[in-house]
Amino acid sequence: MGAHHGPAKGLTRWLFTTNHKDIGTMYLWFSFAMFLLGGSFAMIIRAELFQPGLQIVQPEFFNQMTTMHGLVMVFGAIMPAFVGLANWMIPLMIGAPDMALPRMNNWSFWILPPTFLLLASTLLMDGGGPNFGWTFYAPLSTTYAPPSVTFFIFAVHAMGISSIMGSINIIATIVNMRAPGMTYMKMPMFVWTWLITAFLLVAVMPVLAGAVTMMLMDIHFGTSFFSAAGGGDPVLFQHVFWFFGHPEVYIIILPAFGVVSEVIPTFSRKPLFGYDSMVYATSSIAFLSFIVWAHHMYTVGMPIAGELFFMYATMLIAVPTAAKVFNWVTTMFKGSITLETPMLFAIAKVFLFTVGGFSGLMLAIAPADFQYHDSYFVVAHFHYTMVAGAIFALSSAVYYWIPKWTGKMYNETMGKTHFWISFIGFNLTFFPQHFVGLAGMPRRIPDYNLMFADFNMMSSIGAFIYGASQLLFLFNIVRTITHGKPVTDAKVWEGGTTLEWTVPSPAPYHTFTTPPEVK
């Protein structure tokens, strides 16, 4: 092996590869496929909600759609997409020859396609697929679940194993593989956010495995974790789940923070403002994520002391998050900014994520949450963080790095068009949901009061626009690969300062087989 060794030919290249770039590419394509699958579920949901009354699907199927939309988007689209970026970029950014454990890296990826095939196939099983929401609360997911829940449980186990192996690999890579001179406090922000994300994953994916194991035992083997008749408690499920679930949402958002922390300095042609404070803020957010889980459960009947503790702890998260937003804005301040597509997505991400952050603060207030709970306000809130926060950052990352990956430049006009259609479609979908939520429209219900009709129609139109714009995104990516204008510079963006801009475009199959010296 060595720098001159190219990839193998044909399908076996992808099946047997140990190359971080190949594996990163597979992760990215897989997650895009899942994004379209989860997106098509969302289109069914929005089509049904286009008008009040039941038009297109039965309520049972609607439940399966909301559940599968959430599961596929969280575990199939967003998480693997960021793992794909980590695979591609971390070795390039720290000057490493590859990931620390290359064969395990390939296994982490290949577990995913059959697992999601299994999960998707539950929709065709007797009794239908999972219909209990992506949060799978007991007893909906135990006593009242369809038989396919067993397949769901084992699918979660398999994707958990994949995530844990992937994260261990990322930690080992960052801790052990940095080039000489690349101290921790010189690492690019994206690498830092992934180090902390990987730690969160190793810490909480096993807890999710524990939660689904308890479900499996309750359903099939007579245990009573979640049955009060045996001395257990259904609320216990929520505690175990959200102990995983809250860090999980930061697992999704922290790498997105990392992406914009790379993109904004590049297009502002200024170093990231407050690098050290970014590191500390990211660490604080990770720490706090472990002690705020019950803010998802204010209405479940907790003692008042619990409500207060979780309320104050949750509000504390606003402090490091605000520090980050401040740093991004200050990085742009007096910068010589150009607005290429990655920058547009990054700015929109900062702005829209902040909107989601503010609605998060509203939801954090326990007494107010009694009104917002399980309403469309919550749906609006987390889509501002998940879609605008994570997926806008992913779009930004793809446009930012695709010249390095393919050696070709994407079509800027098409990119900007994608951005503006996405931006308008997204806000048209989710902004009205704040209003219907506050007015009392419950989430996860296929029908609604007539008074919500106009806003829901707007939402559905917005969703179709947003969905369609992703096809443009796909077209632009494919077109870049086939017909893109070749880029000749190693440094595709003149403001780029990190190590990936020192290797040729496209990045050779093997890079940094001898580590660079970082000053």
Next chain:
Amino acid sequence: MAGQSKTGYETYYVPDSSKLAVSATIGMTATVYGAASFINDNSYRPGEETNSGFILVAGLVWLAATLFQWFSITIKENRAGMNSAQLKHSYVLGMQWFIFSEVMFFAAFFGALFYIRNLSGPWLAGQGEAGAMNGLLWPGFEYNWPLLTTPQDAIGGVQAQAAAGHLANNGEFTGAEKHLSFPGFANIAHWLPLYNTIILLASSFTCHIAHVAMKQNDRKKFNLWLFITVAMGFTFLYLQYMEYHEALFEYGIHLNSGVYGTTFFMLTGFHGFHVAMGTFMLLVQWLRSAGKGHFSANDQFGFEASSWYWHFVDVVWVFLFLFVYII
């Protein structure tokens, strides 16, 4: 500061390509599909002929064979001197973080135990605001631990629960007759968990003696003390089996004996499974040393990783002994 790798920068060995991952995926997919089908067939179509058990076993065998090959390739590479110090450190990190993930898996079950014992149990018996439900749903239920009378028992069993108009479709939860917690000093000589504690704690020391011996290149001593450690692992498992037998057939503790049986079997069961894994791992290391002369004073990672795992199951047991058996 020249570099970050504590170990320097020789060429890092990146295998060219490998069929292992895809093969392991085939095994895991068959295992996962087979396990889910097998469990569902047993629950929803009992007595019917199905092939799910075969798929499960075939998947497990395939996966095990692949992992065997995977480890053997890794060992061969190391013995061929392909692994730089930096690569070896990657394996160290990998094992350490794997053990951390195992810690968090047990944390979920311990968390469930604490929650039930300190919060939901007392609430079911009427403590606090949430306990207002006691009089309506489970009148007469009193909470104590170990919980021998489930809320369902307290209102007269599953029939009475259904008759009272409560949903009883979670089945029957009849409390155990006796518990396995500390039986008092008079009966301590018959208390198996105490023996198991002594055995497992001692085995951590014997494992450490073996480690020190290998560091001094004393293979004979290493083999002896590692053998003793493995034997203690098997002894622990045998005693655990006896305890389960006693629990099931003499004490009437089952998985469906309410939340005491639930937490008892799940915590000790997962721990027992991990002891079995650890024993197997140490046994493999013993075979490698005694049979093939692997390991030397400065390279013994296979053994070290297994020994960390062994110390980890030991620590878990200490917590189990405290919170499942004593307190």
